[in-house]
Amino acid sequence: MTIQNNGNLKIAIQKKGRLTEKSLELFNLCGLRVENYGDRLVVATPGFPADILFLRDDDIPEYVQDGVADLGVIGENVLVEKEAQVVELENLGFGGCQLMMAYPEYMDIQLPQELNGKRIATSYPRIVKKYLQDNNIQAKVIEISGSVEIAPALGIADVICDIVSTGNTLMVNKLKKGQVIFKSQAVLIASPELEKDLRKTEILNDFLRRIRSVQAARSSKYLMLNLPKTAVDRTIGLIPALRSPTIVPLADDEMVAIHAVIPSDYIWEIVDKLKREGASGILLLPIENMIP
Ligand code: ATP
Numbered sequence: 001m002t003i004q005n006n007g008n009l010k011i012a013i014q015k016k017g018r019l020t021e022k023s024l025e026l027f028n029l030c031g032l033r034v035e036n037y038g039d040r041l042v043v044a045t046p047g048f049p050a051d052i053l054f055l056r057d058d059d060i061p062e063y064v065q066d067g068v069a070d071l072g073v074i075g076e077n078v079l080v081e082k083e084a085q086v087v088e089l090e091n092l093g094f095g096g097c098q099l100m101m102a103y104p105e106y107m108d109i110q111l112p113q114e115l116n117g118k119r120i121a122t123s124y125p126r127i128v129k130k131y132l133q134d135n136n137i138q139a140k141v142i143e144i145s146g147s148v149e150i151a152p153a154l155g156i157a158d159v160i161c162d163i164v165s166t167g168n169t170l171m172v173n174k175l176k177k178g179q180v181i182f183k184s185q186a187v188l189i190a191s192p193e194l195e196k197d198l199r200k201t202e203i204l205n206d207f208l209r210r211i212r213s214v215q216a217a218r219s220s221k222y223l224m225l226n227l228p229k230t231a232v233d234r235t236i237g238l239i240p241a242l243r244s245p246t247i248v249p250l251a252d253d254e255m256v257a258i259h260a261v262i263p264s265d266y267i268w269e270i271v272d273k274l275k276r277e278g279a280s281g282i283l284l285l286p287i288e289n290m291i292p
Pocket residue numbers: 014015016017018019055056057058074075076077078095096097163164165166184185186
């Protein structure tokens with residue numbers, strides 16, 4: 001594969017799969033617009049010195065390790081399995097999934113130790129072997145690259161270890177969920193070579209600042225409401241998450257408007273308290289970006 005060295009930051013993402021859309025959505029919010037990429041391998045982002053490389057996810061850790069790409073978005077499950085020498089920069093908060101054991105319905109396995117002597121089919125042999133080692137379990141690991149869930153029915157394994165989200169695939173194959181051995185999400189990785197390139201490091205720092213602003217904005221909401229003047233001090237004291245609010249006078253002398261950034265986790269708790277203090281006209285707005 002030859003990729004033009006034009007000084008742009010090369011960012012590898014999955015070509016077609018579960019991480020593609022979320023990666024592009026994040027990049028878009030960071031001002032890296034990727035449009036009409038169709039079947040192309042490399043696409044430039046107008047207005048930002050980066051090129052997006054579309055690759056199979058399994059290849060991303062190695063390409064980033066070797067510096068073919070400077071950055072990559074990859075599931076931690078693949079990253080750990082590939083044992084590539086890369087720098088983990090940031091958890092991206094999407095692509096969440098679990099690698100778990102699963103057993104045929106008729107099998108009764110309660111404790112990890114009961115896996116002793118079993119044959120385990122998986123696409124993640126390294127992660128599974130590490131789990132077995134850490135738990136002092138002697139079992140045979142059988143590597144299968146796809147459709148791991150049919151291995152017990154084919155008689156080539158007793159149990160499986162695979163990525164599970166809803167469990168539907170397991171159910172169809174008459175398997176039931178067992179221990180979770182690895183929790184994964186998408187992460188941003190960098191080539192160990194990158195820090196030697198000062199210009200690219202500068203571009204990376206801009207990109208990282210944008211990513212962190214988007215992440216911060218996602219975990220917050222912008223709250224606006226009207227409150228009787230007499231309730232302001234008490235209300236702000238009551239709600240610690242109402243950080244340094246802006247208080248704006250209104251035409252109605254008895255009332256003020258309050259604007260504040262609040263953590264998304266506490267929205268309903270805060271709104272309930274505000275209602276009890278006589279708040280009206282409550283508006284909650286998404287924040288697109290929060291730049292420190
Ligand atoms: P490729 O053709 O690029 O090799 P793939 O089939 O290996 O694609 P996908 O199924 O698209 O990969 O999954 C990519 C990543 O998405 C996984 O490695 C994992 O980190 C994450 N992921 C999130 N949810 C799930 C899920 N329910 N099942 C599988 N992977 C998931």
